[in-house]
Amino acid sequence: MIARSAGLLLLAAAATGCRGDATAPAASTVTLQVSVTTWGPYPDHDGYLAVLDDSLTRSVGPDGTVSFVTTARPHWLRLEGIATTCIPAGDNPRWVDLTGKAARDVRFVISCAGVSEQTGGFTVRIDNRGAVPAKELFRLSLSDPLGICLWVNRCTIPVGRTVSVAENTPTAVLDLPGGRVLALRLQLPPNCTPAAGNLDRVTVIARQITPLFLEVTCR
Helix, strand or coil: CHHHHHHHHHHHHHHHHHHHHHCCCCCCEEEEEEEEEEECCCCCCCCEEEEECCCEEEEECCCCEEEEEEECCEEEEEEECCCCCCEECCCCCEEEECCCCCEEEEEEEEECCCCCCCEEEEEEEEEECCCCCCCCCEEEEEECCCCCCEEECCEEECCCCEEEECECCCEEEEEEECCCEEEEEEECCCCEEECCCCCCEEECCCCCEEEEEEEEEEC
């Protein structure tokens, strides 16, 4: 009788253990803190919108902080509502890996400098869709058909200024005279070709930073 009772107890324990193994552990959560710093003479006073995975949103001030409580896995994070007089430093959106973390801080720095009532600028981003990186930097030449000088980085430079542009990274050209239509010529590395068209001109608008994009394939 005792042996039979002991056997029943072992079977019950085994059954309990099986049921416990079948229960999936709850997904861990992590607190993602997003902070924003804005500087320059024309700040974005109405703030921004932090967006996580195209589903969660939080309003954040020009110099503010917000938090998301989300799952401990990789996420896409972006900042929306950035004024045309401002540009973010670094990638936007960003791939944030929260795997195995209890908390994470991400900081956006927004620059609202390099433009004024008389000047503007533009950013250039060249996205490489190929399997290999570019063998060298891209070279962007600027010229003004009217033959005037250009103002870049707060210093006067001769017509024909060449700016080096790295792939997949925005490059800013600022403090250009507003109202001018500048001719552009992009020199590509030998292992890269443009996906469609090329950069040929940009109109400089005072108090605005105009984004320019080009897709290339490097082999």
